Amino acid sequence: MNLKKETFALLAGVLLMSVAHAPKASDDTQGFDIAARSDRTDVGFGDSVVELQMVLRNAAGQESTRALRIVTLEKPDETVGDKSLVVFETPRDIEGTALLSHAKILDPDDQWLYLPALKRVKRISSSNKSGPFVGSEFAFEDFTAIELNKFDYTYVGEVPCGDLTCDVLERTPRYENSGYKKQVSWVDQTDFQIRKVEFYDRRGDLLKVLDMGDYRNYDGIWRAHTLSMSNVQTNKQTDLIYGDYTFNTGLAENDFVKGRLSRLR
């Protein structure tokens, strides 16, 4: 490996990012309004706990599975991000590894990683937005809570999607270090849920397609239970298969402090 070349590649990436971080377009509010309507169907969930399987598949079709639990605390204020805890149950050698995130809107998130072998809590850099999350096709930025105001929106048009009709929105990340030039999302006109997202890399080429399915309604709160991310450039795929959500479990701010990480189990 040539270290000089790699450093140069990184610099080029930084330049591209500053271009992508353009000021918010103000002339098109239709895109934002549709995104906001979709985002707000979620308001008032309080907190949630869900167990899921992450199935990683390489181009040759080989599979590897991880089991994890995601615990989320809603911050109803749209200018503040949610707090979340991701705890790994398998593979067994990383059992108990946990990631605590305090999401921000435009500033980098605050993140701490818990390493059970040393019982060590380590504050980590959250500037690695575009890196793969635990070897999957999901990047960190796909996995942390998608906040409404992290993007600028442009309305593209409407298309049929399955039995429904979807509004198509183009969204561009407003935060730094994104791996994407843009994303195109399909939001249905009936339940206002995101059905599909296309991710375009920094060059503007299609990189990944996310299909969101098996939507279930929990007293007015919709949740997709299968998320399938396909990388069209590498033919790798990661499926997230969610179990049932539990809402309003009585979690509080103190359940999302860094000291809690070493007391999870």
Place this chain on the structure above:
Amino acid sequence: MRTLLLVILLAVLSPAHGGELDISGSLELQARTFWHDPQWVDPDDQALQGTVVSTTEIRWYNEEGKQRAVFIPYLRWDATDDERSLADLREAYWAFEGDDYELLVGANTVFWGVTESLHLVDIINQTDFAGDIDGEDKLGQPMLSLMLQRDWGEISAFVMPYFRERTFSGKDGRFRPPLPVDSERVLYESSDKENHVDLALRYSHYIGDIDVGLNVFSGTSREPRLIPSADGESLLPVYDQINQFGVDVQYTRDAWLWKLEAIARDGVTHSFFAAVGGFEYTMYQVAESSADIGLLLEYQYDGRNEFEPVTIADSDVFVGTRLALNDIQDTAVLAGFSYDVDTGETFVNIEAERRFGEDWFGEFRVRAFSGAGPGDTTWWLQQDDYVQLSLSRHF
């Protein structure tokens, strides 16, 4: 200790509680090869050292999740060195958690600190030096601890009624001084010996990009002095009473982690200051791959005199790199190089690891010492360069 264990076992086994019981563990096979002859007469001249390690983790949670009991027996059998064989309870405690506090009784492991090359402020647990010379293997510490969580941070108090002695290689083992350490004849400054009650207090919080920890410790030093026995045949560990104040700070900005740990210790004969600080910088997705490369630089300073327990980290520069492939197998390589600015002693450490399938984990290590002259602190390790292969099955 035994009473505590009984209480915990009863809590775990009590059928009336309901709740959830989770049992997991691992079995590890370890093989070490030394490519130099042993420096001292006794160590077994066989080039291969085989070890089996078993760790079992039994965790119980009550239905509301307010109470938990954890029991982690750790067993190590070494084919060459009896002193490296060990039966320990890494954790054996019961804890009750309220909304903003936690009370814990039993043996536990607690980590403090931020730096990578040295864990200076981490003082609660004794080091299992026979297990690994890197100081990251620890022995379970019996304690009563109370944690309070407030808006302005977390405060933890520790009362530790029983002291754990450091493990050392025996006369047949590698990584030992010219004379073997006699673990049967241990000396204490306190007349209470291992029953001296040690106390510690820790405050930890973060403000924006800065994480801070402050701690005080008063009690039996985890680091022993080693003094020759009267018959001149072995070294005896001496555990002195110390008071220590420690601070650890990390500033996290973009891909940079800036780290500092410092202690002020009222030691055996004098008060001194020690610190380790530096940075970790990570380049993400190098060359458009999924891999990350981290660069680490740390400097270690220690102002202790020759009457205090010996440290190798007195004026050393550490440079390291961490390669993470971010693949399905979590393949990672860590390579570090330490250089003592005063004496020219060097230490090379390379660790590579990956998962095989879902349940197997393999690790490869190389460690090498050089540059020490007679009287230098790593002189007695000069012939102990080694390669280690280990394979673990997790269940």
